[in-house]
Structures are given as structure tokens and as C-alpha cells.
Amino acid sequence: MVEQVEVLTGNAAAAYGVKLSRAQVIAAYPITPQTTLVERIAEFIAKGELKAEYIKVESEHSALAACIGASLGGARAFTATSAQGLLLMQEMLFWAGYGRTPVVMAVVTRAIAPPWNMWSEHTDALAQRDTGWIQIFCHNNQEVLDTIIQAYKISEDKRVMLPVMVCFDGFEISHTAENVLVPEQSDVDSFLPPYNNDLIDVEKPKLLWNGVYPEDAFKFRFIFYEAAQRSLSVVEEVHYDFYSRFGRRYGAIEIYGECEPKVFLVAMGSVASSAKAAVDVLNREGYPVGLIRIRLFRPFPTFELQRAVEGAEALVILDRSLSFTRGILSTEVAGALYNAKWRPKIFEYIVGLGGAVVSHKSLVEAVKHLLARVDEKPKGVVWLKSEG
């Protein structure tokens, strides 16, 4: 196995992931900061490096609708979007989720309007947590490429058959170049076999998705629920399989820091990248702080999180989203720990909304400030001012 090192932006890395996954139908609509992702895919197709149909749709709603149609016809489908586009296709998000069509979508996170804002925030992706999609948050370009490939394997697993959203921060990840190891096509082929599931049969015709009475509908929802439950262990299996072939280890969460932390930062995406740098500084200065990076948001890794926080005094949740008066990540973490044997204190911080910079310096300061009063009761949501 020989992997080439390329200098790729997050968007380019995603495009490579799509190419290596041999996606067959692409349907996407341009929106900043996703645009260069789909342009790179169009280039691959034009050069003959990817054999796929690229449907030029007129809106994001149609983009996902076309992917769903393609998936029904037995093709591997891909789309990508951000903020407004993601919101516009929300009807279709539920359709893919409840309809159990294994589509993979890259969400290049972006702040939702109004007012207009192209920089990153996680609310757009997190606001879709009810749609039945598996959601994975990446924090560097290598992870983006690897996760796209893993996403197809997870979603097409017969025990799952659920769509997967691969999320990464707009500009901070999508437009920032890093060294990325690009796997060989043949290695990816043996990891990810072709998709084979055509629901169209003229000899034994099916009518998909007609009306269902309540008692039957309840049963179908339960079937969905069982698949959603199973998806957690399938994600773990795929992570392990990927590690055994490509040597890169991923988990539902990632624990970072070189000590037995008293306090854990909890973050996702590029906020977690800044948090890692902050933890490095803090550890060097002797502070017992670690980071729990949430990579798998849906299904939420409740038990892993519960195990990870055992013994910790406090969690500092760095939430780059807002649901009315509280961060969405905070709500999920609090909910996951409610029935845990060990429940650390939770300090909730809103950071980086609207794309505001979350520098590791500001995090270091905030954590030191907090550690001075970590024995106090949390006083509700704190907004971390952005510097620069």
C-alpha cells in the first residue's frame, strides 16, 4: 500500500474521497464555502478520472432529491452543501433518513442567515440532528478524506442503510491546505465494494412510500429506530476495519492530552483543533486539562462519553452552535451524562458563532480563568469573546 502525499484543502480532500469511493451520481448546487469541492469533482469527471453522472440541479432541495432517486436505482450518490442550502433541503434530509437511502453528503458548515455570513458555525449541521442522518464531524483534512470513504461503507451496510453527513468547518478546514495521504484506488476498492441495491423491479413491481396508517407507521418508525441503534456498532466496526488497512485510527470520540485530566474541554470540528493546541500549552504549564473531541454526533456516543469522563471534575463544553438560549452540543452532552454513574460539572461556553475566531490563546485564558473557580456552581451559558 503506497499512499501519495498531496497538499490539499479540505474541499479537495473531500473530492478525492468521493473519487476514491467511486461515487456514480453527483448532484450538487453551488454555495460558498462548498463550491470548490464540487468543482474539483466536476474536474475529475471531465478528465475521466471519475466515471459519474453529474446532474446540474437548480436547487439544493433538488440536489438531494436527485441523490435519493439515484440511490433507489442502485447508484452510489453524493452531494455537498452548507447553511442555506442545507436548510433548503431539509425536507429531503428526512426523506433520505426515513426512506433509508444510503447517500453521503459533505456539509461544509457555515453560519445561517440572516444576516448573510459565509464563515463557519456548527448550527446548520447540528440543526439537522433529527433527520435520521449519521453525522460525523472532522477536524482536519486527512480526516475529511478518510471519513468520506468510511461514510459509504457505514451507510451501505445492510444493518444500517442510513445516509451519512460528513461535516467540516467552512474556510478553516475547507479552504486551508494541509498534507494529506491519499490512499491507492485498489486499496479503497477492497475496503469499499460496489453498491448493489436496486429497488426497481419491473417483474415484481414495488410501490415505494405510499400512505401508511398509524399502527403500521409506528412499526416502520421502530424499524428505523432499530437501524439507528445498530449504526453505532457498525461505525465502530468500520473504524476498526479502516485502521487495520490504512493505519489511521478513528473513534466516535477522541481523547487528547497527556495527563489524567481534572477538566476536559469538549469540542467538535476546528474548535477541537484549537482546543488541542490549547491543551498542549496548558499541559506544558502543568494544568491537568484534556480534550474530548466528539467526532460522531449522530448516533451520539453516550456510553463512550460516560466512560471517558469518569473521574473528571468538570467539562468545559465549547459550543459553536446555538439553539435559542443554549448550545446544541451542550444539550447533547448534558443529556448523555444525565444517567451516568459519574457526572462531572458542566460549564457551557458559546464560541466562534458567525465564524468568529476561536484561537487557542483565548481558550487557554478562558480555561485558566475557569480553573480558578472550578469549585463554584456553573452559572449558565458563557459567551467567549473572540479575539482578532
Add this chain to the structure above:
Amino acid sequence: MVDQKVKLFDYTAYSLPAEGSAGLTGSWRAKRPIIIEVKCTKCNLCWLYCPEGTIIRKKGEVPQIDLTYCKGCGVCANECPSKAIVMEDETKWLNK
């Protein structure tokens, strides 16, 4: 045709072809079409126009109306070029 009492709960919801998906729609009728055989020219236009597809055509014979599903709309009677179909009040057969 699918047995409607047998439900297939697959990973995604789908249904299979079945006649009578709305039940015995013949019970909807207020009027019943009767073909007057002597007037029928076997043109089969009634078979063509029936919205329900519940008229059975047989080569060289007068068509037969499947009353299990005929909703009694009367389009066949209106379209018959020989006026060979009359719509009779369904109550005539109520007590039978």
C-alpha cells in the same frame, strides 16, 4: 396480487400490486350499468372509457362489467355510441 392481510415490513416502506385496494368499490354505486345485449355492437368503447378498468372485453362477445368494483359512474353509458347501456337504480338489487 398481494393478500392485503399480509403486511411486509421491510427496511423501507413499500406496497405490492392489489386489486380492490380501496375495498369492494362496487358498494359505492347508486346506479348500476346494464348492457342491452341486442343493441350492443361489440365496439368495446365502454371497455376503453371505463375509468376503473372494470369492464372485461372478450373477442366477438358483449363486454362484461365486473360489478365487484364498478363504481357506477355512468361514463360507459354516456359514451356508448349505440346507447346500449342503461344506468338502473341500484336499489332494485338491494334486497337480493
Add this chain to the structure above:
Amino acid sequence: MVTINELTDDEFLLKGNSACAGCGATMAIRWVLKILGKDTVLVMPAGCVSVFQGMFPASAFGVPVVDSSFGAQSSFAAGLIAAYKIKGRRLKVVTLAGDGGTADIGLHAVSAAAERGDDVLYICYDNEAYMNTGVQRSSLTPYGAKTGTDPKGKLEWKKNLPLIMAAHNVTYVATASVGYPFDLMRKVKKAASLSGFRYIHILTPCPPGWGFSENLTAELGRLAVRCGIFPLFEVEGGKLTLHKVGSRIPVRKYLELQKRFEDLTEDQIQYIQKRVDEDLRYLEIIEKVTSEVKRDG
């Protein structure tokens, strides 16, 4: 040309479904499927057809059907067709939607499909309102018609959707009526023999929605054409061909049979007659002008 004897006995819209007695849409769809056959895949959004297709576990269709959300049908179909295309196969897809699903909520997706030249046959069954939800006006509801959302009668003229589709320069556009089944089936057969985006707009009178006795569905389909309010035409290779049937009758003869027009004033009826005459003249002009069009495809 289509003759009655060449039509199959096979039924692909199965009897005993929940469509209203005398439903124009069922008449049209039954004929369409007899021409197209069992290897047709239907993609349909919410509408009358997506209700009378049946409730789980029964389907009133003997062909594969994909239910799409309201308005997204053309995009679902585009994906389906692309999936087969990338595997080197051609799937015979028919997108079947009502006037609301095509002209209003679905227009952006339908227009995109036409502009891309998707290899699909699009059939719009026009019952001139949102009938499934109980008769609310759509952009294809005719002037003066009473609906739940226009209880005093619609004030806007019916949007000319077939001409809008023709302006996309697609392979084939045609209008048809359930009053003329052989003409309708000829057009379906023709469209099936072509490739690219093909559009057939069928007038399907609705007994409860229009307020007429359910035995007159085909009759009204004929009167609509004869009085000029729903002209039959085809557009192919840039040329428009009008198809006149018999002698013209006054619009009044058509309007007076429907309760939805019962509150029209004499002035309104005359206005309708005038507009219908003008629109017909407009089509005649287009026919004359486009007869000189030379296009290879």
C-alpha cells in the same frame, strides 16, 4: 395511429382503487400505461394519484412506482435515470404529476429537467386545481372557477404551461384530453418512441372539483377542446401544430355544465369567450410562423 384492437387487455391501474367515480385522471393514466406497458417506472409526487395509488400494503399500480415529495418529482426521476445511465442502461421513466405539482411547487425542478433535456416522459394530469386537498386554486385553475381559496371565482387567467414547456425547446410537447382517447394514446406512443425531455399535458376533468355529473367526464373533455378553451396541439422540432376537432362551439356550452362556473356573470362569460378566441388566434399565428422553422433536432 392507435386502434382499439391493438390495445392490451392488461390493466396497470388496478380496479377497486380509491379514485372518485368518473375520475378523469384514472382514465388518462389507464390509457397511458396500456400504451407504455409494464416496464414503465412511475415517479409521482403528492396529489390525487398518490392517494388513489392505495394505502400500505396495497398498490393500485401494476408497475414500479416511486413516491416523491411534492414538487421534487422531476429531481427524483433525474437521479433514477442517471443511476441507470451510469450502468449503461435506459430506464423508461414517466413522471406523473398534477397541475399544482407541475406548475406551482414543482415548476423549478420541472423546468430544470426540461432545460437539462432529461430522458423522461413527463405527464401532467390537469384537473385545474389542488383537488387532492379538496379543491384549492392552482395557477392552472381557469378564470372564473370557484375553488376553496377563490370562493368568488379566480381572477387570474390560467397559466399556459404547455407553451412554457415548449419554450424550453424540448424534444416533444403535446396537449391531450380524456375526451379524445385515441389522440391521447397516439401522442403517448409518439413520445415513447422519442428520447430526451417529452411533455404531455392532459386535461382530466374532475367531477367533484368541477361540479358535474360523473358520467360526463369524457364529454367535458371533448367540449373543452371543441370550444377552444383547451386546444390540442403538438410542438416538435420548433414547429407547433394545432389540431382542430370538428366545428367550434361557444364556451358557454362548456361552462354551463359545471357548478364551479355557476356564478359567472354574462360579462365574465363574454370575457372568457373573447380571451379564448384571442388565445386560439395566438396559437394559429405561432403555428403559421413556426411552420417555416427548419431544425434538425
